[in-house]
Amino acid sequence: MSSSTTVGTGVELDAQGIWIDGRPKLLLCASLFYFRLPREQWRSRLEQIRTSGYTCVDVYLPWNFHEVAPGRWSFDGRRDVAAFLDLAHEVGLSVIARPGPYICSEWDGGALPAWLGLDPDVRVRQNEPRYLAQVTAWFDQVLPLLAERQYPAGPVVMVQLENELDFFDCGDRTGYLTSLRDQAIDHGITVPLIACAGQGDLAGATGDVPGVVAACNFYPNDDSPHIEAEVRRYAGLLADRGLPLLITETNRRHRTLRRLLASGAALIAPYLQSSGWNFGFTPSTGNWGAPGNFMSHDYDFGGYVSPTGATRPEYDEARVLARVVAALGSQLALATATVPRVEVTADFPTSSSISALDLDGGGQLIAVPNLDQAPGRAVVNGVSVAVAAGSCPLMLVDLPLQDTTLTLASADLVAVGDGVLVFSSVVPVTVVLGQTQVEIPATPGRVERRVVDGIDLVVLTPPNAARFNSIRPDRTIELDHVRDRKVLAPATEVRTVRQRSGAAPAKSAGTHDLPPSLESLGVFRGRGTYSATTDLTGIDELLLVGACDIVELSIAGQLQPAVADFGATRRVDVRAARGRCEIDASVEIWGHANFDDARLPALRLGALRGLGTVWKVEGVQDLDALWTVDGHWSGEPAPIRSLGGWSSTRVGVPITYSRRLDLPTxxxxxxxxxxxxxxxxxxxxxxxxVHRENPWLMLPAGTTEVAVTLQHDPSGAGLHAELLSLQPVMDWTCTVQDDELLTAFATGSTVTSDVELPLTLEPGEEVWLDIDLPADHEGLLIRFGGSQLRVTGWAAGECLGRTWIGDRPAFSGGDPDVLWVPAGWSGLTLLLRGVAGPADPVLRTLRLSPATTGGENGAAADVS
Structure with missing residues (x-):
């Protein structure tokens, strides 16, 4: 890896930090995604971040958001990323652009187009020609757009290649990243190229490719005492390579961000500080500890701005931290991570290895985290100081001032003026100026002052410190006004809706021997139906293999509960159906996997969606007995035991059991x-x-032997095996509805009639409803009361998203029970589908609630 990145565009990285136009910069960066917001809100959301004091945004550019079908590109409307970047530049924000090709981001397929999975020779995220040819087509579209807007002509100061590749089994990391790097250079990218490690494997993220700078994503437990030691280790590793520590993703809590800053980070980019929405059919399915879940329409991880644009308490924390960064300027940007030069003890739980920064020009900044929910006291260089509960004050020690030394300040320094030092705290502040020690109270709503040796020491509580504007020549403190929050109208309950006649048309997709994937039928987002007639005489069960995402089977007219097993094999009882009968299936794509989880077939990156295969189970054979134990015995002949039944004191030793088979089918x-x-x-x-999440294995006809290897566990509950002989259900007729077809129907006009709620549906029945919205609404949250319904919403010509009421799979992200209509979007249309389950499908209530939005600043106010 190169020891430093020096470029001719005014952006440089070295062991000291980030340099822009020859000036050192410490960047606070917020994620903000144009594809998760209405275009009308881009400017206000960008300005909101700038007002928070953050000076940079990171933004993914999702490949499959712009290539909407193979070779069909879209960069207009909400996809006009060039306009978004231009707005960021106008607002005064830098940008870290992340074009992938893989982005993760809980986005459909991690932004890899679904059709890549149709070619078995395309191996995603590998140094493989077919895949790289597809990536080249994407980079040919997006990299020139970024090159035109890189610094100094535009806001882009770094371009990230790939995303957390160290999580993925890439066979040739060096070759793959070299290809991506070369394409970026060939397209004129001259700002630094970075690649982030998701779990600390720097070479795994970058391939150790020269010119590709390693960055780190940290997601620690906010209450861990060991954050500092881990982060300083990576800061040291990167400094040895002549590089700064760039934290491209991390938690959102500013107590943690302060700890990262003090441990040497030059870039701090908490992920999703400004939240948004998964519109349409764009959420992923993925892995969040447990295998499989659905991402919600509401994409929210608790950042400082809510999905609707409302600021949260953490927003003020952001403004205070940003003021500390601005107050210390280059002294902080050029600081070196170390440990305190003075003794620091505390009567509360704190870091196991407190971090400090040696400031450029002298002095130290020491981060003292209080990991408790109660206030306490710390002793810093022999001086006892108050520390608020759950806080992390950035204490200054031995900081040279013009005519004296700031020996100690126990609180954040948020502004420096001519003869004025302004601090922020909720507890009394101890300041030692030269040899003089004073304690200044922190009084809510007041500006507290003490004068020591002609220097005004000012203490503001954080709400006022967040509003700090300037220090006037007469040393008065100027604060911004707080804009009055709008009183929201109460929720409106809709009692009468208009029901549409007819249903959305479907396209015939032909007849197939076996059920094809929806992607092979041209549906990359949307749904399809499958129908077949088969003879179930003598058949007690079917085996459903590879079905995903949402599969609803109807057998002989009897609708089954929805299956959402992410491709896991499932038995289906069909004893109630005899003779020749219809098997119908409705399959909806929720999203493609954005992780790569081998435990379930549909969670592999690039896995396709559809019914999978349906098999008739013609016989079941117990395979518990007659397994030969390989090795581990005293002599011949080999023992024959039950599967897992060999007894040994060698706990954890792998033991192999083998058995002969005769499989004609x-x-x-x-x-x-x-x-x-x-x-x-x-x-x-x-x-x-084979994993417990999907404990099945398909065996081809003609298999003669099976061997099973497991770790010996005398405490195990017992492993059992059975063999199912199968015949496929053949001759399937398919129809499809992609997201564009559904949107065209939803936004078109048709005959309607009034109906009153509650509205009851049969399982499998679909109803289209139109709801009038106030013409001047400023954003509405739609909540549904009822049971066993899936709801899809459209407004202003675009699909909003989906929710599921009643018995459903696990959801991740934000609130799974809400749809959002952005301000000014009109014409709400809903598609309701009844889902079989423990209750009848019914829509009882529909509530429209005004959505809170943010807006913090007005005219300035004087506070003396």
Whole structure:
């Protein structure tokens, strides 16, 4: 890896930090995503970030948001990313652009187009020609756009390649990142190229490619005492390479951000400080600890600005931290991470290894986190000081001033003027100026002053410190006015709605021997139906393999509860259906996987969506007995035991059990009692890992031997195996509705009739409703009362998103029970679908609530 990045555009990175136009900069950066907001709100959201004191935004550019179908590109309307970047430049924000090609971001497929999975030779996120050819088509579109807007002509100061590649099994990281780097350079990108490590594997993220700077994503437990030691380690590793510590993602809490700053970060970019929305069919399915979930329309992780644009208490914390950064300027931007030169003790839980910064020009800044919910006291260089609960004051020690030394200040220094030092605190502030020690109270709503040796020491509580504007020549403090918050009208309950006649048209997608993927039928976002007639005489169950995302089976006219197993194999009881009967399936894509989770088939990156395959189970054979134990015995012949039944004192030792098979037809091997992953080998093939989340393995006809390897556990509950002989259900007729077709129908006109709520549906029934909205509304939250419904909403010609009422899979993100209509968007249309489950599908209530929005500043006020 290169020891430094020096470029000719005015942006440089070295071990001291970030340099822009020859000036050192410490960047506070907020995520803000144009694709998760209405275009009408881009400017106000950017200005909101600038007002917070943050000086930079990071923004993903999702490939599949702009390539809406193979070779069909869109960069207008809400996709006009050039306009978004130009607005950021006008507002005065720098930009870190993240064009992927993979972005994660809980976005459909991590932004990789769904059709890539149709070619089995395309291996995503690999140094593989077919995939790289597709990436080149994307980079040919997006990189010139970024090159035109890079610093100094525009706001882009860094371009990130890929995203957390160290989470992914890339076979040739160096080759892959080299290809991406070369394309960026060929397109004229001259600002630094960075690549972020998601779990600290710097080489895994960058391939150690020269010219690609390693950055780090940290998501610690906010209450961990060990954050500082970890971050300083990476700051040291990068400094040894002549590079700064760039934290491209982290938690949102400013107590944690202060700890990162004091540990040496030159860039601090908490992820999703300004929240947004997953419009349309763009959320992902993914892994958040448990395998599989649905991302909600509301994309919110508790940042300082809510999805509707309302500021939260953390917003004031941001403004205070930004004022500390501005007050110390280059002294802070050129600081070096270390540990305190003076002794620091505390009577509260704190860091196990407190961080300090040696400031350029002298003095130290020491971060003292109080990890408790109660206030306490710290002793800093022999002086006892108050520390508020849950806070992390940035204390200054031995800071040279013009005519004296700030020996100690126990609170944040938020402004420096001619003869004035302004601090922020909620507890009394101890200041030692030269040899003189004073304690200044922190009084809500007041400006407290003490004069020591002609220097005004001013203390503001954080709400006022957040509003600090300037120090006037007469040393009075000027604060911004707080804009009166608008009193919101109460929620409106809609009692009468207009029901549309007819249903959205569907496109015929032909007849197929086996159910095809929806992507192969041209549906990358949307849904489809599958129908087949088969003979179920003598069949007790079907096996559903690879079904995803939302699959609703109807067998002989009987609708089953929705399946959302992310491709896991499932048994379906069909004893109530005899003879020849219809099997119908409705399949909806919620989103493609944005992680790469091997435990469930649909959570592999690039996995396709659809019904999967449906098999008739023609026989079930118990396979618990007659397994040969390989090795671990005293002599021949080999013992024969039940599966997992070999007794040994060698706990944790891998033991292999093998068994002969005679499989004239396709079969499925099922394991129950599986509490840990096992490996299964068929004949002389490669070992296959089987997980408890999907304890099934399809066996091809002609398989003669199966071997199972597991770690010996004498406390295990017992592993059981059974073999299911299968025949496929054939001859499927398909129809499809992609998201564009559904949107065209939703936004078109049709005959309607008034109906009153509650509105009851049959399972599987769909109803289209139109709701009139106030013409001058400033944003509405739509909440639904009822049960067993999936709801999709449209307004102003665009799909808003989806929600699911009643019995449903796990959701992640923000509030899964709400849809948002942005200000000025009119013509709300809803598609309701009844879902089989523990209650009848019914829409009982529909409430429209005004959405809170942010807006903090007005004219300035004087505070003496």
């Amino acid at each position: 396709r079969s499925a091997l099922h394991f129950s009692g599986l509490d840990q992953p096992i490996t299964v080998t068929l004949d002389d093939g490669e070992p296959i890992t």
